[in-house]
Amino acid sequence: MSLQKEDVEKIAHLARLAIDEADIPDYARNLSNILDLVERMSAIDTEAVTPMAHPLDMPQRLRDDVVSEKNQRERFQKIAPQVENGLYLVPQVIE
Amino acid sequence: MNWEVVIGLEIHAQLATKSKIFSGASTAYGAAPNTQACAVDLGLPGVLPVLNKEVVRMAAKFGLAIGARVAPRSVFARKNYFYPDLPKGYQISQYELPIVEGGHIDIDLEDGGTKRIGVTRAHLEEDAGKSLHEDFHGMTGIDLNRAGTPLLEIVSEPDMRSAKEAVAYMRKIHSLVRYLEICDGNMQEGSFRCDANVSVRPMGQQELGTRTELKNINSFRFVEKAINFEIERQIDVLEGGGEIVQETRLYDADKDITRAMRSKEEANDYRYFPDPDLLPVVIEPAFLDEVKAGLPELPDEKRQRFVEQFELSAYDAGVLTASREIAEYFEAVVVAANGVAKLSANWVMGELTAALNKSGQDITDSPVTAQMLGGMILRISDNTISGKIAKEVFEAMWAGEGDADAVIEAKGLKQITDASAIEPIIDEIIAANPGQVEQYRGGKDKLFGFFVGQVMKATKGKANPQQVNELLKAKLNG
Incomplete structure (x- = not known):
């Protein structure tokens, strides 16, 4: 399976990655190689195999429903670019 | 042309846990901004989610109550999209293997009958934070207290055929989650929200029409109004020769209309994949038996x-x-x-x-x-x-x-039930109204009510009405 320039641009946009126009052919080739590998695996009959959700073969451990976290807002907000009235400020997102 | 309406609902019920689905931060409503958003909720590097046992129990409770299959194995997946109130860049949800599959709810119809509505699935996920678009010098304020609050998303089959049925279904689910004590059902606080998928098709046609999704409707009344508006709008478009565009629309309660949200071509490219931070959730039969035994x-x-x-x-x-x-x-x-x-x-x-x-x-x-x-x-x-x-x-x-x-x-409101106390009053009234007595005895039965009224007035309503009737009848006829 071979990815086109537009595919690479779409994938980059979905991941919010800025990429150099000049690098696109390389990305396309590398990503296509990965897909080719997956393609080859499609040839194997997996009818009777349960899809693996996780490489570790064990169930999820559960925790009790207890509030264990204290308010550390000041600490967290020290590393935020901009805060006001306890809110994190971000560039306006509504149109 | 006769149109058939097809409606399916997605209900988000906030699970009434003390702590969040994947962290130990409090879920209490109304706290000061970001005071209940811990490192996990903020999506800081290096943190790992740990699943809340109570969330699993509550989902199992719901599954059992609607006669669904509670999956012995379910898997969390990442739903990828970018929005500032979702700090990780993905929402942890369930996709291919939800915790609850295939149940049903019986709703009451206006004609007195009942109708069974299928529940396709119910899956667990985390809520996002809140964006505040008020004026912050042209910026948006983000409160992440709600981020990581456990949600049960309950997805119905497209089995409803009118806005009234949709409301009946929503009310039934609302009542059920409160009976089960898994959700407080507070719609003002957003603990119970609903999206509606609405389409219409010519009566008798098998194939479904193109649907629109109405987002975040937060009262029973608005659900009915929003759906009814949308039905009318779609029929108008189709009868005018147009086509329905598959899109998300918002209900504007002030104007009682729905309007299209801005178009996001890539909005549905969520690229789900199993979350590598979480192992499959296994529910043992013993756990399920315990939940079953505790059902109200x-x-x-x-x-x-x-x-x-x-x-x-x-x-x-x-x-x-x-x-x-x-x-x-x-x-x-x-x-x-x-x-x-x-x-x-x-x-x-x-x-x-x-x-x-x-x-x-x-x-x-x-x-x-x-x-x-x-x-x-x-x-x-x-x-x-x-x-x-x-x-x-x-x-x-x-x-x-x-x-x-x-x-x-x-x-002093005690009723007078003593005939010897009521009789003299009746005698007085009969004596004081000879004209009416004569007319009554002459066949004007309607005047009986007049006498009852007089007795009640004289006793300030305290005479036993049945006794008054009997005594009056005896005396007037006698």
């Missing part, structure tokens, strides 16, 4: 019991079991009233509900407690007071003047 009496069962035990109509039983609080109040009234059920039902559905509606209070905050109302009903049934006087007693109790016995005593 469900609304439909309770309703059936009310019909049998209290000999109520299906309609009355339905009203009295609409919420767990009403049902519990009613049962407490019946106990206090020594088992007088029908009269208790009438008072709870009548005077009490009217008074609560008028004052805007919930039944759990009623100034007239179940014990007080039951005590009053006991006094009606043992003939201490008449039903008419009871209204006066009820008002006094509502105003905080004490329980029924205290009010009856203080206001």
Whole structure:
């Protein structure tokens, strides 16, 4: 399976990655190689195999429903670019 | 052309846990911004989610209550999209293997029948934070207290054929999650929200029409209005030769219209994949048995019991079991009233509900407690007071003047049931109104009411009405 320039641009946009126009052919080739590998695996009959959700073969451990976290807002907000009235400020997102 | 409406609902019920689905931060509503957003909720590097056991239990409870399959193995997946109130860049949700699959809910139709609505699935996920678009110098404020709050998304089959059915279904789910005590159902606070998928097709056509999704409708009334507007809009478009665009629309309650959200071509490219930070959730049969054993009496069962035990109509039983609080109040009234059920039902559905509606209070905050109302009903049934006087007693109790016995005593409202006390009054009235007596005896039966009224007036309503009727009849005819 071979990815086109537009595919690479779409994938980059979905991941919010800025990429150099000049690098696109390389990305396309590398990503296509990965897909080719997956393609080859499609040839194997997996009818009777349960899809693996996780490489570790064990169930999820559960925790009790207890509030264990204290308010550390000041600490967290020290590393935020901009805060006001306890809110994190971000560039306006509504149109 | 005749159009058939097809509606499916996605309900988000916030699970009533103390802590979040994947972190130990509090879920309490109304805290100062970001004081309940810990490192996990903020998506800081290096943190790992750890699943809350109570969330699994609550989802299993719901699954069992709707006759669904509770999956022995379910998997969390990442739903990828960028929005500032979703700090990780993905929402942890469930996709291919949800925790609950294939149940149903029976709703009551207006014609008295019932209809079964399929529940496709219910899956667990985390809520996002809140974006505040007020003026922050052209910026957006983000409060992440809600981020990581557990949600159960309940997805119905497209089985509903009118806005009324959709509301009936939503109400039923709302009542159920509150019975199960897995969600507080508070719609103002957003604990219970609904998206509706609406389409129309020519009557008789198999293939579904193109649907639109109505987002975040936060009251039963708005669900009905939004869907009805959308149905009309779609029919207008189709009959005008146009096509329905598959899109997300928002309901504007002020204008009572729906309008398209900005188009996001890539909005649905969520690139789900199993979350490598979380292992599959395994539910052992023993855990499920334990949950099953702890299930409360469900609304439909309770309703059936009310019909049998209290000999109520299906309609009355339905009203009295609409919420767990009403049902519990009613049962407490019946106990206090020594088992007088029908009269208790009438008072709870009548005077009490009217008074609560008028004052805007919930039944759990009623100034007239179940014990007080039951005590009053006991006094009606043992003939201490008449039903008419009871209204006066009820008002006094509502105003905080004490329980029924205290009010009856203080206001001297005890019914006169002593014939020897009523008879002289009747004699006086007959003597004072010879003209009416003559007319009555001459065949003007309607005047009987006049005499009853006079007696009641003379006794300030305290005479036992049945006795007055009997004594009057005897004296007038005699």
